[in-house]
Structures are given as C-alpha cells and as structure tokens.
Amino acid sequence: MTAAPAPFPSEHEQAFHELDLAVALVLNAPQAGRSLDRLVNSSKVHPEGALVFASLLYVTNRPDSAQFWWQFAAGSGSATAAYLLHLHHLSLGETRDAAHWRGQTERLATTPRTPRTFKPTAPLLPDDVRRDILARCHEGLHPRLPASLEAVINRLPILCDDEDFGEIPQPSPTLTGQLAG
Template sequence: MTDDLAPAARGRVERLLSLARTRDRYADYDVPAAEARLRARLSARARRTAPAVFVAWSPAWTEPAPGAAGTLGDPPAPGGRAAPDADRAWWDLTDMSLAVLRAPDAPRDLDRFIRDRCAGRTGARVFACLLHLADHGDGARFWWQFAAGAGDGTAEYCLFLDHSCRGEYHDAAFWCGELVRHGFVPDRVWGDRAAATAARRLPEPPVVHFSEHHDPDLGAIPLPEPPLVQDLRALAAAAP
C-alpha cells in the first residue's frame, strides 16, 4: 500500500500503521453462551418450517423460579437462575399464547384495545400472542413488553419464555426475577397445563390483520386492524 509513496511519507505511514491496535479484544466474551444463543435461534428457525401441530411439551408449565424442573445450567443466567431449555420454552410460549387467545374475554379485550387506540395491557397481550402464532416474533415481543410494563404478569411470563427460546439468557433471567418478585405462578392464572393444552392443532399459522407504524426510534411497530377481532373468534372456534 505504501510502495507508491515518497520515502519520507512512506516512513510516516508505516510508523502510524505500526501503532494501530484493536482497542478491545473482548477478553471476557462468553463464547459458550454465544454459541448457545446461535443454536437456539437456529432451532427456532427450524421449528417455524415444521408442520403447525401444537402439543404440550410437558404436563406442567415451566415455573419461573430458581432450580425449576426442566431448566438447564449451561449457560447459567445471572443470580443463579437457569433459563429453560429452548425447545421447551418455545412449546410453553406457543401453548400459553393459545391459552390466552382462547380465553372467553379475549375477543372483547382485543376489540377494546383497537377501539381505544392501543391502550390497555390485556388487549396488548392478546395481540402479542396472535403475532407470535403468526410468526411475527419481533412485533409480539414489542407488545408483550408494553403489557409487561403496565404490570401484566402473563406478558412477563411470555417474555421470560421468548428470551429463553432465543437463547437470550440474561434477559430471560431478568424477567424470571420479575415473575418471582411478583409471585406469578402460571397454574394459578391459567390452570393446569395438561388439561388446558393436551392437544392443540392449527392447520396453519393464523392470518393477522395489522398495519405498521414506523417510529424513528423504535422501528416498525405492528398495529391491529378491526378485522383481527373476527380472526380471533375464528381461531377460538377452531379449538379441538
């Protein structure tokens, strides 16, 4: 690169190049944790191409508590809380989303959410679960975060599972801590999982009518459209 320069200039350039250094080599970077996150994301992509048959992975919901059954210790989450296995977290999240959408008040909550211009944590949670089942993961996460910020425990649980199935263990540990702090127990809110989600089938991902608002800071935000309420009623009617 310096061959075409005058000798004096070439010398200065070579001295400057010799002083170049990488400022941060990330000596504390957790390579096993990064590999686990990549494996979880690849697994999630493979699941999206599988037939849309949703069955309960376990007879019980994953408990957001230290030492819960079915958790993995590698990689560990901060504070000693291990995140659930990515596959189990995905099944839990899918079954929880179905349970939310098939609740008797779900269409009413979603309709109110739309009419109130996206205000209300319960409607936000319902919309997020619809987005999850339709494979709009980023939009689902946005509205779960909205609902969780307003104090919705089920949305916090969905975020705990969402981060776990993506291999984002530090974020999963944060929501696990929030759930434990608030005393959230899935069985108390949604009942026994074995009875609620014994065999759930959808012929294909649901159609979700929504528009997108592009925020300069937050990016694309999905917004529900009125036909979505009828979509939800049709989904509930498809229950086995």
C-alpha cells in the same frame, strides 16, 4: 387420548414448547376477544389486549413484533406478558434477559391489582381454529393460524419500523370481527 409429549432435550427447546402452549392458552381464554377489542377501541391502556395481540403476532411468525407488544403489556402491569417474555428469551438461549423477565414476572404477580370482571363474550377465534391450536401444542408443534386468518394479521397497518423490533403491526378496530369471522 394421547399422552403429553415428553420433556424436550434442552432448556431452550422446553421453553419454546411452553411458550407455544402459553400463547395457545392466551388465545383460547374466554376474555381474549373483549381484551383485544378494548385495546383498539378505548382510550385507556389495556395490557390484556396487548398480550392477546402479541400472541396473535407470535402465531403468525412475527416474534419480534410479538416481543414489542409483550413488553408493552408487561410495562403496563401484565405478569403473564412478562412470563411470556421470560419464555421467549429462554427459548432463544438469552438467559440474562430471561432472568430479568422472570424477576419482572414475580414482581408483577405480587403487585396488588384491582380485580377485573369479564363478561362472557364470543371467542376470539372460531372453535375449529382454537381446537387446532391446542392440538398442535399437544403434539409438540408450533401453533399457527389458518392462511385466511393469517392474511387478516398480515393486512394490519404498520405505523412504524422500529430499530430493535422491525415492523410493528398495529391492531385495527375491526380485527376481532375479522378473526371471529
């Protein structure tokens, strides 16, 4: 076993690494697949699914699209999404926006929520991909998906081209099945 990487030389580099690690943990969470499925196959808003979808977009090098979906999730009550936005803005050196999302994180974390129970489900991603994402973070590298899974994300429908975020991919009802493939 190797030691964890040393702290990074600047605050924004440290935030970038912490964002990578947090995204890896979101994608490795036992409920990630079910959460993403609920986002696309339910008439209710599912912030956890938006959090997972944003994290998939992030690891496929679509940070602006990820930011859009993290904001959707945070606006729907996800403290984790708000924290990822804090790290995202901090990694870009946008301290004012980072401070805003840090405050939102604290507010959402103290807001009472109805506890949710999650039944165990199949992982969102194949085991080797999940291990590789975590290993890359441990080595201080940016997490990413293999080309075959990145292609799945790249084929998602784009229903709008947002002025602030550019092209915003939309999750498809078959996405979780294609990723677990």
